[in-house]
Amino acid sequence: MSRGARYGPYDGGDPLAAPVDLRDALAAIGDDVLAGSSPRRALRELLRRGHGNMRGLDRLAAQANRRKRDLLNRTNLDGTLRDVRELLDRAVLAERKELARALDDEARFAEMRIEELPSSTAQAVQELADYDWRSPDARQDYEKIRDLLGREILDQRFAGMKQALEGATDEDRRRVGEMLQDLNDLLDKHSRGEDTPEDFEQFMAEHGDFFPENPRNVDELLDSLAQRAAAAQRLRNSMSQEQRDELDALAQQAFGTPSLMEQLNRLDGHLQAARPGEDWSGSERFRGDQGMGLGEATGALQDIAELDALAEQLSQQYAGAALDDIDLDTLARQLGDEAAADARTLAELEKELQRQGFFDRGADGQWRLSPKAMRQLGQTALRDVMNRLSSRGGQRETRRAGAMGEPTGASRPWEFGDTESWDVVRTLTNATLRDPGRVPVRMAVTDVEVVETEQRAQAAVALLVDTSFSMVMDGRWVPMKRTALALNHLVSTRFRGDALQLVAFGRHARVVTPAELAGLDGVYEQGTNLHHALMLAGRHLRRHSNAQPVVLVVTDGEPTAHIEPEGYAMFDYPPSPRTLGLTVRELDHLARLGAQITIFRLGDDPGLARIVDRMARRVGGRVVAPDLDGLGAAVVGDYVRSRRR
Template sequence: MTSREWFQYAPWDDGPDPLAPPVDLRAALERLGRDIMDGSSPRSALDELLRRGTDATSGLDELTRRLWERRARIQRRNNLDGTLGEVKELLERALAAERKALFPDPDDDARFREAQLDALPPGTAAAVGDLAAYDWRSPDARADYQRIRDLLGQELMESRFQGMKQALSEVRPEDVARIRAMMTDLNDLLLAHLRGENTDERFAEFMRRHGEFFPENPRTVEELIDALAARAAAAQRMMNSMSESQRAELQGLMSGAFGDPRLAEQVSTLDANLRALRPGEDWTSSARFRGQDPLGLGEGAQAMADLAELDALAEQLAQSYPGARLEDIDLEALARQLGDDAVVDARALAALERELRSQGLLERAADGTLRLSPKALRRLGETALSDVVSGLRAKRGSRETRTAGPAGEPTGASRPWTFGDTEAWDVPRTVGNAVRRAGPGRVRIDVSDVEVVETEQRSRAAVALCVDTSWSMVQDNRWIPMKRTALALHHLVRTRFRGDDLQLITFGRHAAAVDIGELTAMEGVWEQGTNLHHALLLAGRHLRANPDARPVVLVVTDGEPTAHLEPDGEAVFAYPTRPRTLRKTLGEVDRLARLGASLSVFRLGDDERLARFVDIVARRGGGRVVTPDLDGLGPAVVSDYLRSRR
């Protein structure tokens, strides 16, 4: 009887896209590693990666640029005269139609009406107010005046309730009554909440009666207050952005909204309640609009809301506040302002940051700072070694540096076969892989099943890699090639020559033995001194601690020794180099020679004094001098290490 696998399909309801391609961490890690090796902290390197983005994804800087561009476009194209201009135009049209209707009439009533129109105050708001009781003769004039009242009502409602203007495109008396009832109930609800009463049942009843006015469908009274306060604060900021005369005119006009002054009073009460409930909203700022496109009151409030949303998104994209994460970005707001493509980029960046953490490539140190994990360092080392291997092949043909020694001593371990491997197959493990993959029955071996026997030389080596960390290495762009060389050698030893004992030694004013993580994250520091004496002293201690191993010392430097260590531990610096510094440095060279060490110096640059010094080292220590360019440093060091082992 065969077993059946059952699958259940359901609609996707947000969360990570199950069909999205996997995040490419290799390129991201390579960028992180380069920035960290250049002196950035892992946190700064990660922030820089997210700001710049990847080849396929816009970074935070590009998204922020688009936000500011949209913000500037809103202010540059628009002005806030829309409602005032439209009311003024309707008023002039109504007055012209009325005068046209009165002119042919010879009776005194017509002349009296003309006198009333001539006596109207110059301000638009005052004229509209004085005409509230006027009995229009012209049907067209009466219709235009009614449009003024409807327009003011629609704009007033739109400024506090998004979408209301469209819903009130045709205003009937019963619509005005419903709005007035909603406003009364809303203010009662907010006042009760402000007094600290339990308003859950009251809110439910309010939404049952007036839910049609709130398409966003708030689930609690707090959500309702948040939405209303944001909109009301945007309307207030729009009023703040107007000139004093514009603001006075508009406030005067609002009392005529729908021809019902009680509605403007209720809106004023609503604003006061919302200010008390949400004092943290921005009620006081303003913005400068300098364009030609007039915005109505509702459109102006929406523009101010858009500006506030753009500012909030810019802060989220800046990631400058404590505990910031890309998951904090409001994707719905981002889609509203920049479109769906921006959301795709934001999701991709968040996935990249999340995967870097979840894959264990970044970890928290004891002091809370981020650092590259051992897993990340292995991947960087693998990449660095791959580049070195490419350099070796380019110079010497297809030499496979992973083949561990001419003796071919099996280590007891195996590894997956990769293209170019010439080692013997590990048959039991290869067949076992095929059986586990295919299950019982007929077994077919696939390339992915193949494992090869891992070998190494019979002898082991004690290796000291001494790297110059003086300021000149940073200044002359030798810092990253030096670190990549150390990464490549470290990865080679740890993966192919596990019996070897590698010690990394840095030397500036002082020397120190460091692990690969410390060296990778080391920052360049302005410090005078190239203390090769101290570095060779530490190298000698490492060799003597491994008396059964072949001693190998590799030195990477771009300057002659300018410092030495005194017996009391003090580092003495002098330039030009003092004879005592040379004597103590060459004394350590002689001690290493007596240990039988293979000493190689990799000279960077064309300094003549350094060239003379390393020639002396080669003669005294029986070593060799290599003068690679920066691209050839890694291949030169790795090649010399392999030569020294043989």
């Protein structure tokens, strides 16, 4: 049997929109982490400010607050009272014209009654309830008042009722009364726990056209009615006492009978008892000039309540907040489909970053960037460095540049971990000989042969990075970290035989992993202990005595601390002769190991320039003074040149 297909409106956002760019998003998160934020906070910051053309939570919340402010500033609550007054004035004027043409005594008495009408609109409408109108136009306008009041009062409880009952007949009004009576009876039974699904189905079968929301049960019916009734109550709370008194008096004239208000008051009692959690006591202050009817004002207060809820959901400032809390249907209704699409994309971005393993939790329960994320950040940092190197030197970036030695002319079977290029001719020949005559040719892993290359010289590399507080204050913190990540990625992917060690030095020095360096917070710590860092670098080089030794130092300060034999750090500024002497002695030790030493001097401090120049000349090293944007290119380029030498 064939299976039919059902079609409906697409609600999954823009189907032609580009997929979420996790690489760029991770780069933005990485910048915040390198600057000292935790991964969790960096992710939240990305979601708050958005990414690329995608609006963040802050902009969406600001849009919700602007819409709420516009509703309050544009409108006021006098709309219904103004409409009633206008109809009353028109009716009285038409009646006066009609009476002026009449010559009988009853017309004179009627004129006196019209002249003595009270100034209060509600009292005047009540006074004319039993008046025998002579003018057909006046009678029609007065009946419009009763009809308008009935529709407005119903529109407060049932959205769209004002328009639906325009020009209503007596039969329409009778149906409204029956619906209210049946609704109250149903809610009576529900409050006692005596209602059944059949009761609800029968009610909807008879009166379902009054409920376009199409509730599926009594609870959903209560939810929709209670939200609008609570908004109607907040509207009443927002009025002045004079406005409330006027409307209460006018309400008794709705549809020409007080029974409508009796049924609505009974309904309000049911709703407040069933849904006490709704905001029944709040109010808003409308300040505009555009008058609203009761139903329109109630709808505006519903909008304001939804906007308040959206602003809280978008703020994500409450305990246990999650992007899944955002009501996308309400967001689309209040701010448009594009806003809902942006919020949906933000949620997808957060889920994809976690699903693809860019975050993990340490033993202490704290979020950290995973090794996969660190590789991605290193790749991004290296790509930026290579682009700068290419543009500066006229070279082109190539993934395989420097990755292997010269080919020997021989090939060998591929083994797991090999990064050499395939020998395509030998590979296809093996596949053909293994299964002769087969077209197309099918290859197996055992067919693959790779090009043998000359053995490369290995290098032992120590990158020493200054982590004193001056690096943070002068904006050198993030460029330093990005440089270390770029070099680490280059070594781990293209020069896998090299041994790289990262050493961070402030008051003390310590060996760090790329992840530890990336998450390192800038703290106020006096001291630039290059002496200790050089000692750790020397140990690393001695452990790899057969490798080419390379030492790279990134610093913005003179050596102002050293390690005493007892193990504690001694700080002195200006640098003491003992600190300088111990630092130079460690440099001599590295020089005797054959290390190629390059010092990358950041900043324009004359004292620092004088000291590092003398140290470099002493050991035959180099001093490079790059700008911050060129730091990564300078370090990576020097590393590659050192290997070639």
